[in-house]
Amino acid sequence: MAGPTPRATVKRNARRAEYDTATLKAILASDQVCHVAYVEDGEPRQIPTLYFCDDEYLYLHGNRQSALLRYVGKGGEICVTVTLVDGVVVARSGFHCSMNYRSVTLFGRGEALEGKDHLDILNEFVRALVPGHEQAVREPTSQELAATAVVRIPLTELSGKVRTGPPADDEGDLTSSVWAGEIPVARTRQAAVASEDLRDGIEMPDYIKNFEYRG
Amino acid sequence: MAGPTPRATVKRNARRAEYDTATLKAILASDQVCHVAYVEDGEPRQIPTLYFCDDEYLYLHGNRQSALLRYVGKGGEICVTVTLVDGVVVARSGFHCSMNYRSVTLFGRGEALEGKDHLDILNEFVRALVPGHEQAVREPTSQELAATAVVRIPLTELSGKVRTGPPADDEGDLTSSVWAGEIPVARTRQAAVASEDLRDGIEMPDYIKNFEYRG
Numbered sequence: 001m002a003g004p005t006p007r008a009t010v011k012r013n014a015r016r017a018e019y020d021t022a023t024l025k026a027i028l029a030s031d032q033v034c035h036v037a038y039v040e041d042g043e044p045r046q047i048p049t050l051y052f053c054d055d056e057y058l059y060l061h062g063n064r065q066s067a068l069l070r071y072v073g074k075g076g077e078i079c080v081t082v083t084l085v086d087g088v089v090v091a092r093s094g095f096h097c098s099m100n101y102r103s104v105t106l107f108g109r110g111e112a113l114e115g116k117d118h119l120d121i122l123n124e125f126v127r128a129l130v131p132g133h134e135q136a137v138r139e140p141t142s143q144e145l146a147a148t149a150v151v152r153i154p155l156t157e158l159s160g161k162v163r164t165g166p167p168a169d170d171e172g173d174l175t176s177s178v179w180a181g182e183i184p185v186a187r188t189r190q191a192a193v194a195s196e197d198l199r200d201g202i203e204m205p206d207y208i209k210n211f212e213y214r215g
Numbered sequence: 216m217a218g219p220t221p222r223a224t225v226k227r228n229a230r231r232a233e234y235d236t237a238t239l240k241a242i243l244a245s246d247q248v249c250h251v252a253y254v255e256d257g258e259p260r261q262i263p264t265l266y267f268c269d270d271e272y273l274y275l276h277g278n279r280q281s282a283l284l285r286y287v288g289k290g291g292e293i294c295v296t297v298t299l300v301d302g303v304v305v306a307r308s309g310f311h312c313s314m315n316y317r318s319v320t321l322f323g324r325g326e327a328l329e330g331k332d333h334l335d336i337l338n339e340f341v342r343a344l345v346p347g348h349e350q351a352v353r354e355p356t357s358q359e360l361a362a363t364a365v366v367r368i369p370l371t372e373l374s375g376k377v378r379t380g381p382p383a384d385d386e387g388d389l390t391s392s393v394w395a396g397e398i399p400v401a402r403t404r405q406a407a408v409a410s411e412d413l414r415d416g417i418e419m420p421d422y423i424k425n426f427e428y429r430g
Contacts, residue, residue, distance in 0.1 A: 013278075044254050045222070045294055062227070081263060083248065085402070092352065094337060094338065094355060101263070122309060125312075138388070138393075148310070166411065173353070174414070175414060176414070180410040181409040185405065185430075187403075191399075193397045198395055202392060208394060208398065
């Protein structure tokens with residue numbers, strides 16, 4: 001495989017760079033909210049949005065009239081970043097205090113999906129959000145399909161940065177009396193709350209009881 | 216107060232737009248990792264990084280040689296987004312499945328800080344990451360200060376989007392037998408892990424025991 005393109009090459013803290021495609025895809029599979037950057041009037045724009053990936057593409061969806069999806073529809077370059085925070089790194093010096101994290105940045109252009117692919121991917125978005133729920137919901141209406149665009153970006157030009165483990169303190173600080181270590185953090189779900197207008201007699205399905213949040 | 220500028224005006228799901236400065240600052244105070252978008256060669260770039268805010272500015276720091284900080288140093292426009300995920304919204308239709316979240320987007324140009332301001336803000340970064348630890352760490356060395364840039368962006372051109380509560384299902388779906396509701400999610404800390412090379416006899420300080428992760 002060829003090396004990363006210049007824009008996908010990590011310049012700072014290159015020791016934390018990650019280019020292994022399988023590792024990067026595993027990071028992408030561990031979250032569901034990304035930030036998408038694009039350019040308008042020569043200036044940066046950015047939005048947080050849901051995504052999911054299969055082995056070849058990252059998928060985005062949204063209102064067809066949204067600035068981002070119109071930009072993508074015109075072939076504009078986007079930059080998608082996914083960032084998982086894994087912990088706070090408490091070093092003996094302020095300089096080495098940091099975070100443990102896994103992030104992936106993907107560059108590319110989007111390709112709009114229509115017809116059966118469009119419908120299938122919208123269904124996959126429901127499954128990515130709440131696995132099992134895609135079997136429960138009704139089919140999208142024609143108005144819903146007309147309102148919602150789906151685009152995919154190939155997982156070809158991507159790179160990542162990963163930091164794990166304890167602080168990397170300077171040799172000279174190891175005799176310090178300052179506490180050092182790591183405080184892991186994780187996002188976890190809490191108890192589900194049924195809608196107040198839920199019809200009587202509807203039980204909470206197992207896929208809601210057993211749901212685990214990714215990200 | 217004047218209304219939001221065009222680029223800071225929420226176009227999609229405008230009912231979720233938030234322009235109240237106090238509310239937006241409270242959201243910014245609830246997290247510490249942002250995504251910064253900028254433009255290079257006419258294309259979007261993006262990095263996740265730590266930040267903190269006071270009442271007037273959002274602060275970023277990083278290696279002086281990083282592409283982002285060189286861009287900011289040249290007066291380039293940036294777009295900073297902070298996104299807190301609060302829950303998964305499980306609707307009776309796929310179309311209305313969503314996330315509960317709070318996000319803020321800030322536009323502007325950065326201003327580099329030097330001298331005492333530079334030192335003070337680096338100290339504030341330690342305090343923002345692990346409150347109390349800024350009292351424990353040694354002073355930065357001249358090399359560390361030389362390596363690290365600090366910039367601030369005024370909190371003047373910003374807007375937000377907030378979604379809370381149960382799904383907003385279509386009237387016609389309320390008689391559906393599909394379960395609907397919300398699954399809250401939260402990021403929480405786990406037990407702190409001391410560095411293996413910690414000097415014997417160093418106890419975990421109360422500010423580590425009582426640390427609460429923001430974000």
